Amino acid sequence: MTKPSASAPTASISEASASNNPKPSKDSLRTFTLDDYVVSFTNSLLTKKSVAASSTKGGFQSAKTMVKKPPLADTTPVVISSSSDDEPLELVSKVEALRLDQTQDRISKLDIDKPLLIVAGAGSGKTTTLCARVIEIIKRGVAPASILVITFTNKAADELKERIAKYMAMTGHAELKQMPFASTFHSWCYGLIMRNYHQVGLHQCPMVAATESEHAAIAKIALETIEDCRMLVQCESMLDIENEPESMVFVDRADLRWARVARKAKEVLDISMDNVAAELQPLDSKATMKGHGKLVKKKYGAQAVAATEEMSTTRALYHHIYAKLGKQSKLTNLADNPTDYRHLFDGKDIIKDIMSFIYRAKSRGDLPEHYPSAHGSVLKAYNATLKRFNLLDFDDMLKLANDLLDVSEVLESVQAEFPYLLVDEFQDLNQLQMNLVLKMQKGIGRVTAVGDERQSIYAFRGASCEHNFQTFLDSFVDAQVGRTNSGDQSLSQGAGTMASLTQNYRSHQSIVDLGNIVARDTIGDSKLLGRLRVPLLALPTAPMVPVTIWNSEDKHDEAKSIGSKIKELVDSGDCIASDIAVISRCLNFGSFRPTNLIEVDLMRSGIAYVVRGGHSALKSKRMQLFMALIRMVANTDDDIAAETCLSDVVKSLGPAGLRKLNGVGGYSTLPGGEMAPLSLFAKMERAVKHGSILPRPATDSLAAFTRSIRGWQAQLSTTMTLRQLVKLMFDEFVAQANEDAKEAPIWGKVATAQGASDGLWELVESIMDGFIDSPAALPPSDCGSFAPGKVANPNGPCSVLLLQAFSGQLCMMSTSAEDMGKVKGGHSKNSPTPPPAVVITTVHQAKGLEWKHVFIPNFVEDMFPMKFRGEAKADSVVLSPKDGNMPRPEEQHYREEGRLAYVAITRAKLGLYISVPAKHGAPWMERTDCFPSRYLPGIMCPDKPVKKHNYERDYYY
Numbered sequence: 001m002t003k004p005s006a007s008a009p010t011a012s013i014s015e016a017s018a019s020n021n022p023k024p025s026k027d028s029l030r031t032f033t034l035d036d037y038v039v040s041f042t043n044s045l046l047t048k049k050s051v052a053a054s055s056t057k058g059g060f061q062s063a064k065t066m067v068k069k070p071p072l073a074d075t076t077p078v079v080i081s082s083s084s085d086d087e088p089l090e091l092v093s094k095v096e097a098l099r100l101d102q103t104q105d106r107i108s109k110l111d112i113d114k115p116l117l118i119v120a121g122a123g124s125g126k127t128t129t130l131c132a133r134v135i136e137i138i139k140r141g142v143a144p145a146s147i148l149v150i151t152f153t154n155k156a157a158d159e160l161k162e163r164i165a166k167y168m169a170m171t172g173h174a175e176l177k178q179m180p181f182a183s184t185f186h187s188w189c190y191g192l193i194m195r196n197y198h199q200v201g202l203h204q205c206p207m208v209a210a211t212e213s214e215h216a217a218i219a220k221i222a223l224e225t226i227e228d229c230r231m232l233v234q235c236e237s238m239l240d241i242e243n244e245p246e247s248m249v250f251v252d253r254a255d256l257r258w259a260r261v262a263r264k265a266k267e268v269l270d271i272s273m274d275n276v277a278a279e280l281q282p283l284d285s286k287a288t289m290k291g292h293g294k295l296v297k298k299k300y301g302a303q304a305v306a307a308t309e310e311m312s313t314t315r316a317l318y319h320h321i322y323a324k325l326g327k328q329s330k331l332t333n334l335a336d337n338p339t340d341y342r343h344l345f346d347g348k349d350i351i352k353d354i355m356s357f358i359y360r361a362k363s364r365g366d367l368p369e370h371y372p373s374a375h376g377s378v379l380k381a382y383n384a385t386l387k388r389f390n391l392l393d394f395d396d397m398l399k400l401a402n403d404l405l406d407v408s409e410v411l412e413s414v415q416a417e418f419p420y421l422l423v424d425e426f427q428d429l430n431q432l433q434m435n436l437v438l439k440m441q442k443g444i445g446r447v448t449a450v451g452d453e454r455q456s457i458y459a460f461r462g463a464s465c466e467h468n469f470q471t472f473l474d475s476f477v478d479a480q481v482g483r484t485n486s487g488d489q490s491l492s493q494g495a496g497t498m499a500s501l502t503q504n505y506r507s508h509q510s511i512v513d514l515g516n517i518v519a520r521d522t523i524g525d526s527k528l529l530g531r532l533r534v535p536l537l538a539l540p541t542a543p544m545v546p547v548t549i550w551n552s553e554d555k556h557d558e559a560k561s562i563g564s565k566i567k568e569l570v571d572s573g574d575c576i577a578s579d580i581a582v583i584s585r586c587l588n589f590g591s592f593r594p595t596n597l598i599e600v601d602l603m604r605s606g607i608a609y610v611v612r613g614g615h616s617a618l619k620s621k622r623m624q625l626f627m628a629l630i631r632m633v634a635n636t637d638d639d640i641a642a643e644t645c646l647s648d649v650v651k652s653l654g655p656a657g658l659r660k661l662n663g664v665g666g667y668s669t670l671p672g673g674e675m676a677p678l679s680l681f682a683k684m685e686r687a688v689k690h691g692s693i694l695p696r697p698a699t700d701s702l703a704a705f706t707r708s709i710r711g712w713q714a715q716l717s718t719t720m721t722l723r724q725l726v727k728l729m730f731d732e733f734v735a736q737a738n739e740d741a742k743e744a745p746i747w748g749k750v751a752t753a754q755g756a757s758d759g760l761w762e763l764v765e766s767i768m769d770g771f772i773d774s775p776a777a778l779p780p781s782d783c784g785s786f787a788p789g790k791v792a793n794p795n796g797p798c799s800v801l802l803l804q805a806f807s808g809q810l811c812m813m814s815t816s817a818e819d820m821g822k823v824k825g826g827h828s829k830n831s832p833t834p835p836p837a838v839v840i841t842t843v844h845q846a847k848g849l850e851w852k853h854v855f856i857p858n859f860v861e862d863m864f865p866m867k868f869r870g871e872a873k874a875d876s877v878v879l880s881p882k883d884g885n886m887p888r889p890e891e892q893h894y895r896e897e898g899r900l901a902y903v904a905i906t907r908a909k910l911g912l913y914i915s916v917p918a919k920h921g922a923p924w925m926e927r928t929d930c931f932p933s934r935y936l937p938g939i940m941c942p943d944k945p946v947k948k949h950n951y952e953r954d955y956y957y
């Protein structure tokens, strides 16, 4: 992935070492020399030393004596320079040179028509080499539009495009009109589906169900289609009220719900309420009831009062159910008559459990028949429900694209369109993605894959890096396999060489060494990974700078130490705030936010910071609602979108209205001729037409809503363009919200005028710009078989398919959108541009990035690594036949945590500061002693709790 630090201009050690510039101005681009770093960093260390010397109990060596004057780099940077002598000066000064050492240069130039696997550690220039290879392919006369580069996130795709554009400009290709197509797997697959869905018997292009809440809604509907599950689902939703914090629920409401739960439980379990009540001590409900009885009557009417009368027994029953069931396995026991299905429900939340099973199974391309009957039928029902609403989830998208590639006509057109394929982050591919690569390149073998098994951190999504590397080597028998370090010994696979970059250009020796040590234990006994792995080397020119380990008393001390060190670094002028990152294992640990106190400290010191990795505005409720509206316009049979609109838009309907609406009967004919129950939208229209099914306000709300949808639909295939139509919808969405602020709430609270317009259109529009500029994301001009180049005109009249395609892109962007955060603190209120800010983020979000100084808080057992919590479930994990001899889940967990530690450590260029508090930060563990993380080998005794005294030590590995 691309790395430019999220910071202002800085240079990596290597860049600096390659420069002979005298000390330049601080603001200019890439102007620090290594000497600058050494001197300024040494100064900062010396400052620290004087502060820390009194409290340091050893190990803190004089940085000055340790810093060696760097010899000249022994790598020979090859600069792919402009072929044009009279390159405009402005361009040259803006564009960074593509620095390649001899190894990277040779690898990028290996036979472009043969498969190539590049295996390399962190900071060794994988992304750099990938870009160089793309340029090499273009230089050899291949049209850029014939090259597909697959990355894992939209952000990585954008950065890659930017880097390639710069490099192309540098090499005199600026006049090229086309760019290689850089995309995520999902975006590319959706484009393929849009153009070819009819090839696999679909009558209309499926749309994307992107959010977890939509998946959960689908799962719920799916489960209710399975007779045996229905009861359990109903019980789960009844019993789920336990999760509502009592203080948040009005007591009368709670009582009503209890009454309902108990009645339902009685119905389901056939437990005699009287028997149960007699068994148990009646609770104090009568007294409580008297207190709020009037309120209940006023609010809910006579029926509610009747319900509350049951309370003395129902409350007892409620408690009895919980006492009997226990919190963990309530539903297992609840099903008195056990069936297969109860095994699905041994967790706290049925739908969550079901979804984690479904995600896991689908990410591996497993079919229902791979599983025991209950699991298999749940998977089948889930897929059938998606199909019923013409929806795809993310794994379906990969699966359907795989199916399409089995159609020879489709495969031929894909291979003709993109004969060259490059895949970044190869270690993170799941089985379906791997299959896509194999199919796309079948019989061609012009594929370049770049990966690092040490950075494989998505096993939980079904990635298996060993399997990926092995499959690549097995499938592309003439893969270029070789090792270019230490005398070019070849791994002698096939005809060529597999490239392994071993030179780390990012970090200094101690960081690289610590990374190597941590990575050592993450391979397990994999022979292949052992063979592929070569320890990373720091540049010999890198300064000898220690890794700093803090031993603080508790979270308060930790925050103070980190805050004051950051302040010291910024004040020293050695770096600006955006050169610094705090990388936490997670940003939310239950209700505990591990970086909270650090934020407070930074705020107090007036240092700006930004938290990245939360939910982006694209994932907000407002956006989800707007996306659901677009989907409704494209397909009114999409009940999942309709439900989102109903719950959020048509507020005045209420639960009773919703029940009535659902009760509207009838059938409709699907495009394929099949009969299906009326869609929710059709029911809404019927209710409006009938007029008396629902109360007046609800009918009016629905009328306004259905009118809007039909009105927007009427604009399809007129003269209106996609941009105009989406803008029209957005404006009316906002206007309606404005209206609702005064009138009856039709659009609901989420779409308040201020909220709906708060920068959301800019986001939508920027996605629209990207979509319109990507021919590979556009649908065909007609629905016939796709021929490259014959895409719909995104600026012409907007068709349903174009709207669907855009909606798909919007879903994908919103799902992988990462919150870039808002800069806080730093006294920036009056400044038009936010000041440089310290980045606070998670390891997953930090992947692919680099900073001059990195702080890792909470580096203790149970926080980093996270505790393995699967013991209870380990035995009940459903294995598919593909699991074979997988290591135990616990072993896999700690290996993945080790790789996460490796990623965090290797983001640092110069300063790495690891904090090891003596007491846990989470409120429920505050009294618990911490044990040092197992990823601090040789530094702290792993068996002894961290000592309480507050000191720091510097380590040279």
Ligand SMILES: Nc1ncnc2c1ncn2[C@@H]1O[C@H](COP(=O)(O)OP(=O)(O)OP(=O)(O)O)[C@@H](O)[C@H]1O
Binding pocket: 001, 002, 003, 012, 014, 015, 077, 099, 100, 101, 104, 120, 121, 122, 123, 124, 125, 126, 127, 128, 129, 452, 455, 505, 506, 847, 848, 849, 850, 906
């Ligand atoms: N030959 C080189 N000379 C100087 N600097 C280089 C060279 N190759 C790469 N770099 C620099 O090293 C840093 C890491 O490069 P890059 O991002 O390509 O590595 P990577 O292997 O993709 O990293 P990671 O996997 O850790 O994200 C960048 O700052 C890049 O500019």
